[in-house]
Structure formats: C-alpha cells, structure tokens
Amino acid sequence: MIEISHLTKKFDNFTAVDNLSFSVAEGEVLGFLGPNGAGKSTTMKVITGFLAPTAGSVKVDGHDISIDPIAVKSLIGYLPEGAPSYADMTVLQFLDFIADIRGFSGQEKRRRIDKVVAEVELESVVHKTIDTLSKGFKRRVGLAQAIIHDPKVLILDEPTDGLDPNQKHHVRQLIRNLAKDKIVVISTHILEEVSAVCTRAIIIAAGRIVADGTPKALEARSRYHGAVSLRLASDFDLQAALAGAAEVGSIEQNAEDPRRFVIFPQPGNQVFSKVLDLSQAGQWPVAEFHLVEGLLEDYFRSVTQATAAKAGVSEAPVGQQAGVTA
Amino acid sequence: MKIMGIIFRRELASYFATPLAYVFMVIFLVMSGIFTFDLGAFYQRGQADLVPFFNFHPWLYLFMIPAIAMSLWADERKTGTIELLMTLPVKLSDAVLGKFLAAWVLTGVALLLTFPIWITVNYLGNPDNGVIIAGYLGSWLMAGGFLAIGSCMSALTRNPVIAFILTVAICFVFVASGSEIVLNAFTWAPQVLVDAIASLSFLTHFDSISKGVLDVRDILFFVIFIGSWLLASAIVIEIKKAN
Numbered sequence: 206m207i208e209i210s211h212l213t214k215k216f217d218n219f220t221a222v223d224n225l226s227f228s229v230a231e232g233e234v235l236g237f238l239g240p241n242g243a244g245k246s247t248t249m250k251v252i253t254g255f256l257a258p259t260a261g262s263v264k265v266d267g268h269d270i271s272i273d274p275i276a277v278k279s280l281i282g283y284l285p286e287g288a289p290s291y292a293d294m295t296v297l298q299f300l301d302f303i304a305d306i307r308g309f310s311g312q313e314k315r316r317r318i319d320k321v322v323a324e325v326e327l328e329s330v331v332h333k334t335i336d337t338l339s340k341g342f343k344r345r346v347g348l349a350q351a352i353i354h355d356p357k358v359l360i361l362d363e364p365t366d367g368l369d370p371n372q373k374h375h376v377r378q379l380i381r382n383l384a385k386d387k388i389v390v391i392s393t394h395i396l397e398e399v400s401a402v403c404t405r406a407i408i409i410a411a412g413r414i415v416a417d418g419t420p421k422a423l424e425a426r427s428r429y430h431g432a433v434s435l436r437l438a439s440d441f442d443l444q445a446a447l448a449g450a451a452e453v454g455s456i457e458q459n460a461e462d463p464r465r466f467v468i469f470p471q472p473g474n475q476v477f478s479k480v481l482d483l484s485q486a487g488q489w490p491v492a493e494f495h496l497v498e499g500l501l502e503d504y505f506r507s508v509t510q511a512t513a514a515k516a517g518v519s520e521a522p523v524g525q526q527a528g529v530t531a
Numbered sequence: 532m533k534i535m536g537i538i539f540r541r542e543l544a545s546y547f548a549t550p551l552a553y554v555f556m557v558i559f560l561v562m563s564g565i566f567t568f569d570l571g572a573f574y575q576r577g578q579a580d581l582v583p584f585f586n587f588h589p590w591l592y593l594f595m596i597p598a599i600a601m602s603l604w605a606d607e608r609k610t611g612t613i614e615l616l617m618t619l620p621v622k623l624s625d626a627v628l629g630k631f632l633a634a635w636v637l638t639g640v641a642l643l644l645t646f647p648i649w650i651t652v653n654y655l656g657n658p659d660n661g662v663i664i665a666g667y668l669g670s671w672l673m674a675g676g677f678l679a680i681g682s683c684m685s686a687l688t689r690n691p692v693i694a695f696i697l698t699v700a701i702c703f704v705f706v707a708s709g710s711e712i713v714l715n716a717f718t719w720a721p722q723v724l725v726d727a728i729a730s731l732s733f734l735t736h737f738d739s740i741s742k743g744v745l746d747v748r749d750i751l752f753f754v755i756f757i758g759s760w761l762l763a764s765a766i767v768i769e770i771k772k773a774n
Binding site: 250253254255256275278279281283285286287289290291292293294298302303305306307334350 | 534537538541544545548549610611612614615617618619620621622772
C-alpha cells in the first residue's frame with residue numbers, strides 16, 4: 206500500500222508537485238500520465254526517497270519515507286528515468302553489486318541473478334560492459350536491477366522508452382506477470398501502454414491530479430466516446446441527411462479527407478444505431494463505418510491542455526484528427 | 532558497515548576496470564622519482580634518509596589527488612547513478628565513506644609501490660626505518676586530507692573539471708598556509724593568528740610526522756580534518772542531489 210497525502214515538492218519558486226494525494230493498493234498497476242514537466246518524475250523521486258518532500262507525507266506499507274527511508278527503500282524496486290547504471294561494470298558485476306546491497310549472498314544471490322537475467326533476456330550480454338550495450342539492453346539492465354529482490358513495490362519511470370516494438374511488448378508482458386501481488390507504478394508518454402498494462406490511470410498536469418480512473422473509464426470520458434466514424438464513397442450531403450436526428454450532436458469533417466466524417470452524439474445519447482438505420486434507409490454511399498470507443502489520447506489532451514491554459518502556459522493545440530478509427 | 536564494504540569494493544574495482552588506476556600509479560611513481568632524484572638531489576645530499584622523497588609529496592598530491600577525487604560524486608551526478616545509489620537501501624554515510632576509502636586505498640597502493648626507493652636507501656646506507664615508516668604514514672594521512680576536500684568539491688558540481696580546479700585551489704590554501712612565504716606575509720599579525728594559520732596547514736603537520744615525530748595531535752589533525760570534509764560532502768550531497 207502506498208499512501209501519499211498532501212504531497213508538495215517545490216524547487217526554489219517552482220512548484221513541481223502541488224498538494225497531491227492518492228493511494229495505491231496491492232495488485233494495482235498504476236499508469237502515471239502527464240505532459241513533460243507535469244511532475245511525474247518528481248513524484249516518483251519523492252516516493253523512492255531520492256528527494257525529500259517540501260510538505261506532505263509518503264508512506265509505503267506503513268513506513269514513512271521521511272522517518273524510515275531505509276525500510277521504504279528495501280521494499281521498493283526503482284527504475285529511474287533513463288535507466289542509469291555503472292557504465293564501467295559488466296552486466297553480471299552490476300547485478301552482483303545490486304544483489305549484494307539488497308542483502309543476498311551465496312546460492313540465493315546466484316539464483317536471483319540467474320532468474321532476472323532470464324526474465325529480461327540478458328543472457329547474451331552478461332559479460333559485456335554496460336557502456337557497450339544498446340539503449341534497449343541498458344533499459345533491460347535497469348529493469349533487472351529493479352526486480353532482483355522481488356520487491357513489493359515496483360516504480361518504473363518510462364520503462365519502455367527507447368525500446369523497439371518487440372521489446373516493448375516483452376516488457377509489458379513482464380510487468381503484467383510481475384503485477385500479481387505487487388504495486389506497480391509506471392510513468393509513460395505512450396497512452397496505448399496504459400490501456401495495455403494498467404488497471405488504473407492517473408493523469409497529472411502542473412503537479413495536480415486532473416483525472417483518476419480505469420483506462421476504460423477515462424476513454425469513455427473522451428468526447429469521441431460513442432461517436433461514429435464514417436467515410437463516404439462519393440459526394441453526399443451528410444448534414445441534410447442527419448438534420449432530423451435528435452441524437453446527433455455535431456458533425457466534424459476531416460480536414461485532409463473531406464469525405465471522412467465523425468458524428469458525435471448529443472451528451473447521454475447513443476448515435477450508432479440511429480446513424481446505421483438512416484444510412485441504410487437513405488442508401489448513403491458508405492465506404493467505412495466504425496463505432497469510436499473513445500480515445501485516451503483525446504481525453505489526455507483535453508484535461509492537460511485545460512490545466513496548461515489555466516496555468517498560463519500557452520501551447521498551440523494539436524490538430525484534432527477526426528475520423529480516427531478505434 | 533557491510534554496505535560500506537560493498538560500495539568500497541565496487542569503487543575500488545571500477546578504478547582498476549578503467550585505465551585510471553594504472554595511469555595514476557605510473558605517473559605518481561615517475562613524478563616522485565623525478566622529484567626525489569633530480570630536484571631533491573637524493574644522491575648529492577649523501578644522507579641515508581627519504582627527506583627529499585617526502586618533501587615533495589604535498590606538491591605532488593596537489594595535482595594528483597584532485598584528479599582522482601574529481602569524479603567521486605560529479606560522475607554519479609552526471610550519469611544519473613546517484614539516483615540509483617540513493618534509492619537503494621544505503622545510508623548516505625556508507626556511500627560517502629565507501630567511496631572515500633576506495634580512493635584512499637588507491638593512493639595507498641600507489642604510495643606502497645614506491646618501495647624500491649626504500650630498498651635503494653637501505654642498500655646505500657643505514658637509514659632510520661622508523662622515520663621512513665612514519666613518513667609513509669604521514670604522507671598517506673595527508674593524501675586522505677586532500678581526498679576529503681576533493682570529495683566535497685566533487686559533490687558540489689556535476690562537472691569533474693570544475694571539481695578538479697576547486698580542489699586544487701582549496702588544497703593549495705591548506706598546503707601553502709604553512710609555508711614561509713605565507714607566514715612571513717603575516718609578520719604584522721599577532722603570534723596567535725600566525726600560529727593558527729600555520730596549524731591549519733598540511734605542511735606543518737606532515738613535516739613533524741615525516742621527521743619521525745609521531746605526535747597524536749598531528750595524527751588527530753588529519754583524522755578530524757578528513758572527518759569534517761566528509762561530513763561537509765554528505766551535507767552538500769543531501770542538499771544538491773536534485774539538480
């Protein structure tokens with residue numbers, strides 16, 4: 206159990222984390238989302254005891270990080286951003302060093318090192334110096350040191366950054382396997398990753414929580430949720446054809462492909478079957494027809510940009526791409 | 532204590548995993564040879580002792596030790612491993628001491644490798660070996676003092692070159708404050724002040740040890756000096772580790 210209450214972290218005059226409170230229970234895989242500079246990494250650094258909080262408290266399994274940092278650090282496995290490791294050591298030497306510090310020796314140490322090497326597939330590079338490894342291998346070495354003591358709490362700052370799609374898939378699978386009786390907190394920019402591995406997502410912006418829920422629930426809050434994406438085969442007056450339908454809220458035409466439309470429902474309504482009926486009755490020249498499930502990305506943008514605007518950080522809105530199929 | 536040992540071993544091994552340890556030892560041996568035989572006129576003096584050898588140590592250390600010390604913490608900061616180290620269940624004191632001891636042992640090994648000069652002087656004459664052992668001890672203690680300053684300076688910055696320059700500058704102050712030139716500049720000052728300045732100098736304490744006078748106060752000076760600078764290192768790391 207991680208309990209974070211009223212956590213604030215300031216650097217000089219800059220408030221990186223602003224009165225943050227949440228808790229994470231065993232078995233949860235929490236995705237920590239937010240734009241760059243939102244305070245994700247800072248929060249993780251405070252939880253892992255690298256930075257001292259300016260105010261508020263962090264408790265892991267009942268141990269307060271400010272009072273008993275060693276107890277908390279023993280419970281946590283942490284992959285810092287960029288997966289730093291001692292470049293002049295070989296992978297084996299490095300893992301041996303970490304295992305020593307974690308208090309393992311003899312047979313037990315040997316067994317644990319072998320296990321993590323197999324788990325993150327480092328067999329081919331165990332005798333190479335970390336300096337000479339590719340970014341993907343370095344990241345995996347970082348993961349290996351984080352899980353070597355089978356920690357109750359696993360905190361991973363951008364664990365799949367710099368990996369190729371196969372490696373990403375592998376790491377996600379690894380996280381899912383590890384997650385059973387643990388607490389896993391991962392930060393990421395890749396929103397599909399959240400849908401793929403997380404049971405819960407927290408979006409933070411300017412150091413505050415702006416959304417907290419399951420990835421599905423957050424997707425449902427997107428304005429695309431329940432919308433219909435449609436591509437027409439020939440020119441057709443869609444506005445006129447839908448004029449009578451009360452369920453239809455608005456229609457958006459794609460800027461790049463003028464025959465592609467997204468039909469949004471009125472809040473609280475379903476629009477799919479109505480549009481389907483109308484298209485069949487009116488014999489529309491339909492080429493593609495999808496139900497959009499809701500886009501985490503869209504929701505992410507809407508909540509984080511609203512906060513950025515409030516904070517006075519003007520950022521050009523990213524062009525909304527309509528007609529994205531879900 | 533156990534954790535400190537683990538960090539100590541890792542650090543020491545990493546000196547020898549890179550050319551750093553070897554370059555340091557070779558240059559140290561070559562330089563101390565040149566200083567002793569050339570500048571120190573070891574043969575011409577016609578005396579069976581190692582005074583010319585030890586006399587140059589403060590000046591040799593002034594440039595050699597900062598070169599080792601500069602990367603102690605600056606590198607950890609630069610590569611981000613400080614975040615790894617400080618989030619492992621490791622006490623800051625263990626990390627500071629472990630790193631310091633590894634560097635100190637490296638200088639100790641370099642110092643021990645000067646043994647041919649000890650053999651030479653024993654072959655040529657009958658020196659007082661007790662004085663020579665005291666000289667080695669004093670020299671090693673002084674190296675520790677330099678290193679402790681370097682540890683603190685290295686903690687201040689993520690740039691090893693800046694750490695090097697700062698360390699040289701501060702070490703110079705602690706060496707030179709005992710020299711005639713500096714002390715003569717303070718002839719106007721009350722004797723107490725002159726004594727205070729001189730007593731802070733490495734030279735004052737090192738000279739008496741290397742003459743074979745093993746005064747507890749001189750040894751205590753170095754021990755307290757090292758302790759204070761290491762404490763300062765820990766405080767600086769704690770304050771500055773975020774940036």
